[in-house]
Amino acid sequence: MHKSFELQPGARPLVRGVGSQASADGAGVRIQRVAGFDSPDFSPFLMLDEIRSENADDYIAGFPPHPHRGIETLTYMLNGEFEHQDHLGNRGAVASGGAQWMRAGRGIIHSEMPSQAPGGMHGFQLWINMAAANKMDKPSWRDIQSTEIPELALDGGEGASEGSLIRLIAGEWTIGGEEKHAPLTDAAAEAAVADIRLGAGAEVLMPLPETHSVLVYVYSGALVTERGTIGRGNMLLYGAGESLQLRAHTEGAGLLCLHGLPLREPVAHYGPFVMNSREEIEQALRDYNNGTLTD
Structure with missing residues (x-):
């Protein structure tokens, strides 16, 4: 059980x-x-x-x-x-x-x-x-x-399985009470990305900036949460708090963990262009069609 x-x-x-x-x-x-x-x-x-x-x-x-x-x-x-x-x-x-x-x-x-x-x-x-x-x-x-990507062991405490680790791809993280820097630190909006692999039943508690949004994508295995067990192919959005608590199900879990500073700006999106207004999207289309997008 x-x-x-x-x-x-x-x-x-x-x-x-x-x-x-x-x-x-x-x-x-x-x-x-x-x-x-x-x-x-x-x-x-x-x-x-x-x-x-x-x-x-x-x-x-x-x-x-x-x-x-x-x-x-x-x-x-x-x-x-x-x-x-x-x-x-x-x-x-x-x-x-x-x-x-x-x-x-x-x-x-x-x-x-x-x-x-x-x-x-x-x-x-x-x-x-x-x-x-x-x-x-x-x-x-x-x-x-x-x-170039640091790969660190995760101490999950009681009940954690051996082999749990985190690969730091972008941004800044606190692992084992120490500040760690990924190779990419100049991504927009302080964006941080890590690949977390948890052994069967492993549980970790990771401090994250309280001002940041936090998302977790399950790409293998499953996570146990207060809302039930969630399998691969799902993005999880978390509310406010000072840490992220993750627990793998019995088959373990592979996760992409994302955190970053919310921009709180309007988003206008069309195909490969993301701007702040419809007028800016139309300008991007004109620039591309005129051959001046990259000028």
């Missing part, structure tokens, strides 16, 4: 869960998507796509050249490889365990093409909103290889 879940003092309550939806993007890449463009609870995050397939036909066509303005993207691979190219001349590949970050700012045109690696493809792309004051900043990009 699994013991009941009791929320610790100061821990953030689970407000709601949002299930991912089957979709397709790029040149027909099959994905599971969680979109939060219209939800203040998601801010500063906008959308998470999960690519998960052992069938190359589901993803091999990739994402041919396309534009963006007003956002940042963070791609993280559990398995497989993607290569990035953009109009600035940047080119680089990221393989299993690595990440790529891109700031579109004023405008970037890029492609993301997968390799047909053994074992299929399993990865994520997160869209992060940029503050209105920064949406027209100069674009930039970087690779973060797997060897």
Whole structure:
């Protein structure tokens, strides 16, 4: 019998869960998507796509050249490889365990093409909103290889299983009472991203900034919460508090944990462009059609 879940003092309550939806993007890449463009609870995050397939036909066509303005993207691979190219001349590949970050700012045109690696493809792309004051900043990009990402043991205390760990991809975290920095620390809105893997029945309590939104995506196994057991493919949104309490079910859990500063600004979204007004979206479309998006 699994013991009941009791929320610790100061821990953030689970407000709601949002299930991912089957979709397709790029040149027909099959994905599971969680979109939060219209939800203040998601801010500063906008959308998470999960690519998960052992069938190359589901993803091999990739994402041919396309534009963006007003956002940042963070791609993280559990398995497989993607290569990035953009109009600035940047080119680089990221393989299993690595990440790529891109700031579109004023405008970037890029492609993301997968390799047909053994074992299929399993990865994520997160869209992060940029503050209105920064949406027209100069674009930039970087690779973060797997060897650059700190991988730390998590002390889950009583009842925790061996093998629980956290991989710090972006932002700042407090682990074991110590401040830890991920390799990417200049993401918009203080956005922080970590891959957490909990052993069977493991429980952790992690301090997080009280001013930040907190979201957790379950990509494997299941979490036990005060609202019941929640399996993979679900994004969980948490309320106010000073810490995040996570407990894996008997099969363990793989999670993407996100926290960031809510922007509290209007969001206007059309395809690859995210701005603050319909007029700015129309301007982005004119700039792209006129060939001046990246000027």
